[in-house]
Amino acid sequence: MEYKFASRMERMKASEIRELLKLTARPEIISFAGGLPAPELFPVKEIAQVSHDLVLKEGQKLLQYATTEGRPTLREKIAKRMTEKYKTPVVADDILITTGSQQCLDFAGKLFLDPGDVVLCESPSYLGALNAFNAYQPVFKEVPTDGEGIIPEELDKILASTPKCKFIYVIPDFQNPTGICWSLERRKKFIEVINKYDLPVFEDNPYGELRYRGESFPTLKSMDTKGLVSFLGTFSKIFCPGLRLGWIAGPHAIVEKFVMIKQSADLHTSNFDQGVADAYMDTYDLDAHVKEIVALYGHRRDLILKTMEEELPEGVEFTRPDGGLFLWVTVPEGVSARKVFDKCIEQKVAAVIGDAFYPNDKTDRSMRVNYSCMPDDKIVEGVKRMAKAIKECM
Amino acid sequence: MEYKFASRMERMKASEIRELLKLTARPEIISFAGGLPAPELFPVKEIAQVSHDLVLKEGQKLLQYATTEGRPTLREKIAKRMTEKYKTPVVADDILITTGSQQCLDFAGKLFLDPGDVVLCESPSYLGALNAFNAYQPVFKEVPTDGEGIIPEELDKILASTPKCKFIYVIPDFQNPTGICWSLERRKKFIEVINKYDLPVFEDNPYGELRYRGESFPTLKSMDTKGLVSFLGTFSKIFCPGLRLGWIAGPHAIVEKFVMIKQSADLHTSNFDQGVADAYMDTYDLDAHVKEIVALYGHRRDLILKTMEEELPEGVEFTRPDGGLFLWVTVPEGVSARKVFDKCIEQKVAAVIGDAFYPNDKTDRSMRVNYSCMPDDKIVEGVKRMAKAIKECM
Structure with a gap:
């Protein structure tokens, strides 16, 4: 056939x-x-115990269909963690829990891209993101990088000369594949450039908490004054990836559209997985x-x-x-x-x-x-x- | 903004x-x-126990990233169940486990639809499917139905006069929203019509096992001789929907593309959810x-x-x-x-x-x-x- x-x-x-x-x-x-x-x-033993107790405690609700946005208490925990640990103030209402942060990449493409639209990314960038966007038939423009991260002047040049730039996808903290972390100076200049062009940003941050030396830099989202930056987070690297749990914390108008897209994509993230992560954080110290x-x-x-x-x-x-x-x-x-x-x-x-x-x-x-x-x-x-x-x- | x-x-x-x-x-x-x-x-108590034991037994593997296609032993169980219970012979290799069967609907649209392509469906049809396809900007053509299901002669007329029909989406068993189950005669005639036009079919079957009177009719997939029918199944109605677990059992060329799409969409279905369903069926009698x-x-x-x-x-x-x-x-x-x-x-x-x-x-x-x-x-x-x-x- x-x-x-x-x-x-x-x-x-x-x-x-x-x-x-x-x-x-x-x-x-x-x-x-x-x-x-x-x-x-x-944390195998802990998750075994937490799962058992959680299902016994609230099985009828846990095993039922749930809201698309995600488990309310988990959204609150994520908002709190982002506010305190990432110094990135977010409210639970502006968080959608997704089936891994990979799902956010698919949704970013679905929300913004018509065929021929331009997606900007670091050169090089995360393959799984490129593949996700690729399904929506964009043109990719690579922004040059060096050991301090993206080069904002190069981004400015591209934006000045390229129509139909819909968003930029970046991984400022310990990027996949290079491991590079953007300097503070680069972050500031980057924000200036995106503000100049009103360019939406997807800031993918799976590795930010895995810092082995030195001090953290502010997230792009925490520096955003215009509602341009959506932050993508995940439990895969700080907890475990077999539970598929990620999130977007973004401007309300974008999260709202993501919720609509998610409803058609898979109704909601596994309620069981959400409950386990939530209960784990109630019982144990994730930090x-x-x-x-x-x-x-x-x-x-x-x-x-x-x-x-x-x-x-x-x-x-x-x-x-x-x-x-x-x-x-x-x-x-x-x-x-x-x-x-x-x-x-x-x-x-x-x-x-x-x-x-x-x-x-x-x-x-x-x-x-x-x-x-x-x-x-x-x-x-x-x-x-x-x-x-x-x-x-x- | x-x-x-x-x-x-x-x-x-x-x-x-x-x-x-x-x-x-x-x-x-x-x-x-x-x-x-x-x-x-x-089965709350059973799932509590099964989760606990499973995590203890194979936590390091269960909580890790997994293959996109799905947990091998669960795919085998689904293939066996489809072969024996649905009289629809399928091999595990032609099954992809998805984040609920809703995800299959999104993937069907993504795989087949360019803007302006035609999707056929029963009139009326499942709202969640229409929404999923809608994201890919098709034209919908509704095929008239009556108390015995779809009217194949009407489908034939539409296909004869409509270019760019990419697939038909149907729910032959106790349809959402009407509850109607297609008669055997209608199923046979339907297969004749789709064979005549080589029209791919997505047969959504969430309710087939929930029959309260009379005998089951054969699935469309079991009557397919040309590799046209993909069967969409789910654990939501026979087990529980809070674990997001569905599957496609389709022609190899379609399942292969679904795997590729799934890799970009969410990498894989929750390995925890898959393990729990698998272990439940090992320990208890799902039937x-x-x-x-x-x-x-x-x-x-x-x-x-x-x-x-x-x-x-x-x-x-x-x-x-x-x-x-x-x-x-x-x-x-x-x-x-x-x-x-x-x-x-x-x-x-x-x-x-x-x-x-x-x-x-x-x-x-x-x-x-x-x-x-x-x-x-x-x-x-x-x-x-x-x-x-x-x-x-x-």
Whole structure:
């Protein structure tokens, strides 16, 4: 049977990354390719108990259909946490709980994009966001970045010369894939530029709480005076991703539309998942749990950086993130990251080839390396193997 | 701030039904307006126990990211259940587990519809499906129905004269909103017509197992010889809807595309929800649970029909469904269902005005009545109030 699919489907290909991840899942391979939180830190016993008690306590309500906006007490907790921990004052009414923050990316595209509209993003940017927007047939414009984050002057230039820019998608804190965190100065200038053009912003912040060194910078949302910034949050990195729980905290007019979109998309987020997170926070200290995560990942970050400094050949560059799950390795000019990847697989180590993270301008120089989900000995051995693979390509 | 939303948003209005449901949620009102399963039947204790044990047993895996396609053992169980119980042979590989079956409706639109494409549906049809498709800016063509279901000859006429028909959406078993179940003859003729035009079909079947009288008819999917029919299933009516669990069982080429769409939409369905349903079925007898549901709803169906026959004034018609959650009341010509609704609210009883269920041709003659979620005394009292309201409008 030949089906006549919508024209958007021509752009939606099976993700190459997904295929590569299958390759890297072979047990003999040390894989830095994933982006998984460390499962040994999941509060398993606590969640078992909390689930049991919650279902017994309010099962008839918990297991029933619920409101699209989300569990009221969880929305309040998120608002409080954003206000206190992120210094980003939000009211519960302006929060929608979503089926992971990935769902917010789909909704952002659905809300704003007609075919041919322009989406702006950092170069490089999160592949899952690019794929979500891609379904709505936009044109992508990449804004250049450096070690301090996005370059606001470049954004200004693009906005001055590009019609139909509908929104910009950014990850200012420990970006996926590079691990870079925008400086305060960049944040301020960025806000000036978006204010000048009234450009809506989706600020994706899955990693902000996972800071291992230094002080946090203000969220873009907290600096927003015009109702331009929507903040996307998730429980996946600070609690666990198997419960699909994210949220948008945005201007009321945008959240209201997201609610309407969500009603058609999946009615509401799992009421069970929402209840478990809510009850966990009633009973246990989420901040204390996050501290444990930060301690472990911070250690792994230090170890991988130290090993890379010792092992990787001269000319190879890599970011030194102060938080998050990823760092970004750039091989010397003239060396192909794709060839390095092939050599890595031969050496039984893997990372993600960087070009997937550029919607337009493919480079063949970089790889994304995840360090959150691996014991010390494998980190050391994996980096050694990677060093060997890179040397063979140089 | 004035946001420039996508053109699709002009069509997506806050559901009028949603506003009405708020009205009908007032505690003094006996509401037949919802579509909720009876929460007193949720297996609360069993789910409490199963959740607890499951998290302890496999928490690190359960709470981690998972494959987009869904939990393998749950996909196998669904395939087995469809093969044995629905007499619809399916393999696990052709099943994708979704965040409720509502998500399948969104994906159907996303997969097939460019603006201006034609979606066919029964007249009337499920409002939530119409809203989901509407986001992809189609033209709706309604196919006439009668007490035996869709009229295949009318479908043939429409297909012969209408270009760009991308798919038809149908609910052959105890349809929402009418409660009608297609006869075997209609099913056979329907398959002939779709085969003639190679028309893809989304067969939504949330209520098929909730049959109170008579024998089941074959699913359309089981009669499909050309790879045209995708079956949409859900745990919401046979287990509980607070876990968001649905599925598509379709031709491989369609399920494959749904997987790709789902990856961008929300990565995967809650792994916790999937695990709980899976473990419940390992430990308990879902069929026995469904029998309890059927016994209770069947009783309520008998009671509401008996009361309607006794109380509603002559000239008022209503369907007599053999299953499902809904029946459809039609007031005599010249009487406005909207006015009846207003009178009903005065009398402190509510149902849903029927015109919401027609994408194009609004009638003002019908109301959808839900009977699954109400104790006997309220059913009787509610129908009496409704009878009074109708009489006042005649």
